[in-house]
Amino acid sequence: AQKITQTQPGMFVQEKEAVTLDCTYDTSDPSYGLFWYKQPSSGEMIFLIYQGSYDQQNATEGRYSLNFQKARKSANLVISASQLGDSAMYFCAMRERNTGGFKTIFGAGTRLFVKA
Amino acid sequence: SQTIHQWPATLVQPVGSPLSLECTVEGTSNPNLYWYRQAAGRGLQLLFYSVGIGQISSEVPQNLSASRPQDRQFILSSKKLLLSDSGFYLCAWSVVQPREETQYFGPGTRLLVL
Numbered sequence: 001a002q003k004i005t006q007t008q009p010g011m012f013v014q015e016k017e018a019v020t021l022d023c024t025y026d027t028s029d030p031s032y033g034l035f036w037y038k039q040p041s042s043g044e045m046i047f048l049i050y051q052g053s054y055d056q057q058n059a060t061e062g063r064y065s066l067n068f069q070k071a072r073k074s075a076n077l078v079i080s081a082s083q084l085g086d087s088a089m090y091f092c093a094m095r096e097r098n099t100g101g102f103k104t105i106f107g108a109g110t111r112l113f114v115k116a
Numbered sequence: 117s118q119t120i121h122q123w124p125a126t127l128v129q130p131v132g133s134p135l136s137l138e139c140t141v142e143g144t145s146n147p148n149l150y151w152y153r154q155a156a157g158r159g160l161q162l163l164f165y166s167v168g169i170g171q172i173s174s175e176v177p178q179n180l181s182a183s184r185p186q187d188r189q190f191i192l193s194s195k196k197l198l199l200s201d202s203g204f205y206l207c208a209w210s211v212v213q214p215r216e217e218t219q220y221f222g223p224g225t226r227l228l229v230l
Contacts, residue, residue, distance in 0.1 A: 037221075046221075052216060104162075
């Protein structure tokens with residue numbers, strides 16, 4: 001079974017509009033962490049935002065916010081006021097306990113295209 | 117501040133040749149270190165991770181190996197490359213925190229095996 005599911009292979013958004021990138025996860029660990037990364041065409045993975053499973057409030061970092069719905073096991077990334085430079089691949093990741101310690105698992109990614 | 121370096125940035129190698137990719141981290145001590153591979157248009161596959169000098173854990177059996185000769189140096193190697201080894205190789209570091217452990221990535225190495 002997929003641990004991290006990103007159902008949108010590609011998304012289009014108009015510049016200056018908001019966009020939501022979906023991420024659902026599956027874990028039996030009651031305490032876990034959720035991350036979003038951005039990968040522009042250069043290839044570098046850029047950390048965007050973190051949400052802990054026990055955090056009461058949704059994480060926010062500038063134009064990025066994480067819509068965390070624990071009961072639904074979803075951790076969608078919301079980008080407000082999209083910019084052309086937001087065009088990139090976006091990866092959702094989860095850190096959970098497994099045999100031997102902790103492990104971070106990445107989703108397959110969503111490619112975001114921002115239109116002028 | 118911490119920085120992570122990878123080299124080379126791009127590499128074209130013939131099948132059967134050896135490989136050595138290097139990753140170094142500055143500005144932190146005793147980090148966890150990771151090697152990932154990303155096939156074209158795909159997600160990340162964890163290859164190796166290391167929690168300390170000489171300590172290497174392999175996630176996927178293959179013809180690659182990793183070594184950590186120094187605290188902030190992580191090397192990915194192969195004695196004989198296969199076509200399937202082509203991909204984008206990313207090194208990452210993190211400080212040791214169980215669940216909040218954010219991984220920070222290097223610029224990556226694009227490897228093409230012909």
